[in-house]
Amino acid sequence: MKPAVRFPVSTTLLRRLTYANIVANVAIVVTGGAVRLTASGLGCPTWPRCTDESYTTTAEMGVHGVIEFGNRLLTFAVGIIALATLLAVLLHRPRRRGLLPLAVAVFLGIPAQAVLGGITVLTDLNPWVVGLHFLASMLVIAAAYALWQRAKDPDGPVVAVVPAPLRTLARITTAVSAAVLVIGTWVTGSGPHAGDHGAARNGLDPETISQVHADSVFLLIGLSVALVFAFRAVGAARAYRAALVLVAVELGQGLIGFVQYFTDLPAVLVGAHMLGSCLVLLATLSVQWSTRERQPVAPAPAPPSTPAVEPVAANA
Structure with a gap:
């Protein structure tokens, strides 16, 4: 017999977290666009540090450094939402088929995106790498959407x-x-x-x-x-x-x-x-x-009840 989950997650909470995944990943695409559109793509000129001496932006880097570093920080927020969703999937009972692989894919997509973002910086914003960075975000959004839909659907045949x-x-x-x-x-x-x-x-x-x-x-x-x-x-x-x-x-x-x-x-x-x-x-x-x-899934039919048999009186 499986042990009971100490902190069960409701279906409502699970659906809200999967929806938050979609919103967060769309938001980071838009903020990433703001980095490019404000010419702040090299506001932090290296990666994973912001400068050779600091992981954070410095006053000398001005507003471009703030914008680029702010987008990097937002990646952590998106990752936290993805991690919370993954934990919710693990704790939800009964666990629906297909939820866990999608939750893992979304969660792992966040650090993968961070690495791609770092490569864009290290290649001085090579346009082909920047395009790949954007398309990878689209894949994460697609996985997040599939996760949300799966959390909404019943656990039955398609x-x-x-x-x-x-x-x-x-x-x-x-x-x-x-x-x-x-x-x-x-x-x-x-x-x-x-x-x-x-x-x-x-x-x-x-x-x-x-x-x-x-x-x-x-x-x-x-x-x-x-x-x-x-x-x-x-x-x-x-x-x-x-x-x-x-x-x-x-x-x-x-x-x-x-x-x-x-x-x-x-x-x-x-x-x-x-x-x-x-x-x-x-x-x-x-x-x-x-x-x-x-x-x-249709509920299993109840087993047929056995009619009670009345005792037969013995012949005198």
Whole structure:
């Protein structure tokens, strides 16, 4: 017999922690963007120390040092939330299948991101490494979203709620969404916001790669609109609503992208575009999850009761 858990964790607390994981990882993407957009990427010029003599910023480094060091400190806050979530998964009973690997993945993703961030500093903000740093954050956010969804779902079998061709279309849309994120890092690496005035660019022509990015966005929106009509046609209400949200987020993100391009990439709009990238990813994952559902496990049938047998009186 397994020993009882001394400090049980409720399902409500577990769900709140998994949701906090998503918020925290999106927040650190936005603050990381602020580091780049304020040219503070080398505010702490080395890693893991901030300077060769100090782990913290110094007065001589000014506001850029404060911004970069502040973002490093935020990594610890995100890690604490991930650790609390992992402990909650371990203490939650009954433990749902698949929760622990996802919680471990999110938790280990935080130090991995810190190391990647350090490599970006040590390589003087190489644009390809900076792009990889951003994409790794997207993977952590995807794992955090999967963890949150798993904490919400009952512990039962997974059942498809839309026909197989539409599930395939949803997977293609997810793949194109991922491609849009990757190409977006190429656009960023060719643009003016390098994170430091002396940082190198990736050498791609900004106008050409921006057009490629715009074309991929148009493809993504077209696929998403197709999902809206297809889900509505088969009566998949939950998937239909998720696809509508995805299209709305994509249109908002596209509008920000066009405005920032034609206004010479103001920092505020670029930061909003980075937040929009996270929202597009989350909305895409929501559509993917809406094509299936996990059904609760039916309770085991009670064993048949044995009718009581009345004693038979012996013959006289």
